[in-house]
Amino acid sequence: MLSDATVDVSARRDWMSVLAKAKAPSLLELWRDRPEQRLPWHFIRRPEVGLTMLRGRAGGDGQRFNLGEATVTRCSVEVDRRLMGHAYLLGRDLQHAEAAARLDALLQDPDYQAELLRAVIEPLRHAQAEERALASRKAAATTVDFFTLVRGED
Secondary structure (H helix, E strand, O other): OOOHHHOOHHHHHHHHHHHHHOOHHHHHHHHOOOHHHHOOEEEEEEEEEEEEEEEEEHHHOOOEEEEEEEEEEEEEEEEOOOEEEEEEEEOOOHHHHHHHHHHHHHHOOHHHHHHHHHHHHHHHHHHHHHHHHHHHHHHHHOOOOOOOOOOOOO
């Protein structure tokens, strides 16, 4: 098993975020025919669906309040008898959670990391950036610029 010291925490946080936010069909398509699929693996925790409480703050820094509940799927796997991976994502997609957990495990190994970052994570990150840019452009198209006219008598 790899030591926690060998894994860059910020890099792992980044790829886990990309995997959790990915559209399931895109992730599964990129993951489908990878040679890493053939490595032996087993579930530590099968994909399971549950609820989590979402909390908010009034004004961003005010009093905390319970906003509501959200469905979350989680999964934990062990790959190649030495790599443990975990996934938590919003929604109820069991296949997405399994694929994300397996990828998290493999991305912690330097032997697989560079290729998986190039072939899976970067295309997903690019697609997510394009989605954000499109949403931003759509929102910008609806903005209204208000201005004040100053009357000459004042």
